[in-house]
Amino acid sequence: MRLQHVSHQFDGQLVLNNINLNVSPGECIAIVGPSGSGKSTLLYILGLLRKPEHGTFLLNERDVSDLDEEQRRLLRLHEVGFVFQQAHLIPYLTVLEQLELIQENRNVDAKELLQELGLEHRLHHLPMTLSGGEKQRVAVARALVNSPRLILADEPTASLDYENGRRVMELLSQQAHRKGRSVVVITHDERMLDVCDRVLRVIDGTLTEIRN
Amino acid sequence: MQLGWKEMWRQKRKFSMLFVITLLIVMLTTLITGLADGLAYDNGSALHELNASTYRLDKDSDGQLTRSFLDVPADSSIATMSVRPLTITLNGKKEEVTLFALPKGSDIGPVDHLQKGEVLYDSSLSENLRSGDVLTDFVSEYDFTIAGESIGRYSHGPVLYTTNETWFDYLRYSEQRPYVSAEIGTNHSASDTLMMSQQELIESVPGYSAEQSTFTMMRAFLLVIGTFILTAFFYLFTLQKLPELGILKAIGLSPRIIGQALLFQVIVIVSSAVVTSIGIMYIADAVIPSSMPFIVDIGHVLRFGFMFIILSILGALLPLWKLRQVDAIEIIGGKAS
Numbered sequence: 146m147r148l149q150h151v152s153h154q155f156d157g158q159l160v161l162n163n164i165n166l167n168v169s170p171g172e173c174i175a176i177v178g179p180s181g182s183g184k185s186t187l188l189y190i191l192g193l194l195r196k197p198e199h200g201t202f203l204l205n206e207r208d209v210s211d212l213d214e215e216q217r218r219l220l221r222l223h224e225v226g227f228v229f230q231q232a233h234l235i236p237y238l239t240v241l242e243q244l245e246l247i248q249e250n251r252n253v254d255a256k257e258l259l260q261e262l263g264l265e266h267r268l269h270h271l272p273m274t275l276s277g278g279e280k281q282r283v284a285v286a287r288a289l290v291n292s293p294r295l296i297l298a299d300e301p302t303a304s305l306d307y308e309n310g311r312r313v314m315e316l317l318s319q320q321a322h323r324k325g326r327s328v329v330v331i332t333h334d335e336r337m338l339d340v341c342d343r344v345l346r347v348i349d350g351t352l353t354e355i356r357n
Numbered sequence: 358m359q360l361g362w363k364e365m366w367r368q369k370r371k372f373s374m375l376f377v378i379t380l381l382i383v384m385l386t387t388l389i390t391g392l393a394d395g396l397a398y399d400n401g402s403a404l405h406e407l408n409a410s411t412y413r414l415d416k417d418s419d420g421q422l423t424r425s426f427l428d429v430p431a432d433s434s435i436a437t438m439s440v441r442p443l444t445i446t447l448n449g450k451k452e453e454v455t456l457f458a459l460p461k462g463s464d465i466g467p468v469d470h471l472q473k474g475e476v477l478y479d480s481s482l483s484e485n486l487r488s489g490d491v492l493t494d495f496v497s498e499y500d501f502t503i504a505g506e507s508i509g510r511y512s513h514g515p516v517l518y519t520t521n522e523t524w525f526d527y528l529r530y531s532e533q534r535p536y537v538s539a540e541i542g543t544n545h546s547a548s549d550t551l552m553m554s555q556q557e558l559i560e561s562v563p564g565y566s567a568e569q570s571t572f573t574m575m576r577a578f579l580l581v582i583g584t585f586i587l588t589a590f591f592y593l594f595t596l597q598k599l600p601e602l603g604i605l606k607a608i609g610l611s612p613r614i615i616g617q618a619l620l621f622q623v624i625v626i627v628s629s630a631v632v633t634s635i636g637i638m639y640i641a642d643a644v645i646p647s648s649m650p651f652i653v654d655i656g657h658v659l660r661f662g663f664m665f666i667i668l669s670i671l672g673a674l675l676p677l678w679k680l681r682q683v684d685a686i687e688i689i690g691g692k693a694s
């Protein structure tokens with residue numbers, strides 16, 4: 146996955162300025178930076194939720210910077226897994242059904258996946274009966290159910306306590322290290338950075354590597 | 358489909374409330390339909406029962422048989438009918454009836470086997486009349502003899518059926534100029550007559566159109582109100598769900614799946630409300646005293662139910678449009694810093 150010379154502006158305000166970024170399979174990178182610096186915008190471009198104004202985005206060696214909405218939707222469904230700050234689970238679906246709703250093929254056993262994330266005793270529970278950490282792990286499972294090659298997380302631990310946040314971060318980095326996926330995590334929490342291979346900082350619209 | 362069903366099943370309270378509101382509105386519509394049909398029957402069933410499609414009336418009659426006076430046609434092959442309101446005395450009591458005089462041997466009406474002076478009566482006139490009983494016209498003192506029963510109401514009163522033979526006999530007896538109210542089934546159009554279809558004739562019965570249009574307006578309002586309420590509820594439900602729906606959109610779930618779930622819910626709620634209120638209508642029909650005009654015309658009720666279903670599907674376009682408008686980023690970004 147590769148961004149080349151990507152720039153993006155809102156109302157004349159340059160938020161991303163000539164960004165170049167490479168994430169290889171099996172790599173977990175963390176992105177940090179002050180609030181409003183453009184981290185989320187970068188992630189939305191990576192997640193095909195936003196088109197970059199300038200530059201190219203190569204996903205699996207294919208230029209996807211200029212696809213139409215339906216093609217982007219299908220790519221998001223099959224190639225990208227999202228985790229956000231809030232789990233936003235569907236209140237009237239059980240844990241297992243949350244996954245089945247978006248599952249595209251039966252290659253992945255949703256139950257097995259939930260078991261790996263320590264949710265085997267929660268399969269038939271509704272979200273309102275789960276703890277915050279459990280909800281976020283369901284969100285992680287939902288992001289993984291279509292075996293995406295790219296996993297994107299925008300402050301996935303911000304609404305969790307340290308223990309639960311740590312667990313979620315480790316689950317995400319394992320996706321890179323054990324399953325060979327590309328993982329990009331935005332975080333504010335310095336204590337979580339050690340689970341990632343590289344840490345990048347966004348400042349004034351540019352990306353700098355602060356740790357290898 | 359499954360998604361829509363699961364939501365309703367697991368959020369029973371929310372959806373049963375919506376169901377009850379919808380049911381009340383549909384019920385009001387169907388009960389009013391029952392009443393409207395009942396009144397329509399009460400006002401024009403005698404005309405409904407007639408077996409002819411065109412009628413020629415006096416051009417000054419406003420389409421009302423009781424105000425139409427035509428000369429007796431010279432050509433005796435032309436079928437005619439005559440209608441006149443009468444006050445008859447029955448066991449010393451005066452009753453208002455409408456006399457329908459019809460030709461014999463034409464299956465226009467039920468008068469084939471009647472002899473001169475004989476009539477058929479609608480049972481709403483009296484419950485304990487028997488063949489051979491005599492009804493006397495108050496003005497002329499002409500005697501009509503009961504020969505049987507036959508259903509027919511006109512202008513909210515009972516009808517007496519008789520033959521044209523009796524009609525002319527009655528006019529002769531009371532020393533009135535012979536006339537007929539209408540020629541039946543003739544097609545030549547003279548300028549001094551009014552050509553009418555059976556439906557037009559029924560709609561011209563005094564009060565009929567006024568009554569029916571009042572009810573039609575009430576039903577139209579109820580349909581609009583019902584659609585409006587249903588749309589508002591589903592719109593609010595959708596607004597409540599925007600965060601989850603935004604995430605699903607970001608994930609890449611086909612918007613069609615969510616749209617289908619919503620349509621499924623609208624259709625299930627409205628159709629079950631229609632089916633339930635039809636059931637309630639049949640119960641009402643059994644319970645309501647027969648003096649109150651109320652009829653279950655199932656075709657008519659189904660037509661309104663169907664219209665309500667179509668309207669609420671149209672109403673669902675608003676929340677569907679809102680779903681399309683959802684900007685996933687705005688919703689997700691609203692929470693993250």
Ligand SMILES: Nc1ncnc2c1ncn2[C@@H]1O[C@H](COP(=O)(O)OP(=O)(O)O)[C@@H](O)[C@H]1O
Nearest residue numbers: 155160178179180181182183184185186187694
């Ligand atoms: N849809 C938008 N319209 C206009 N400005 C936006 C929009 N989204 C983000 N911005 C602006 O872009 C900048 C970067 O936002 P964001 O990527 O959310 O930063 P971060 O995630 O690092 O806090 C902020 O100044 C923000 O106000």
Ligand SMILES: [Mg+2]
Nearest residue numbers: 184185693694
């Ligand atoms: Mg952000």
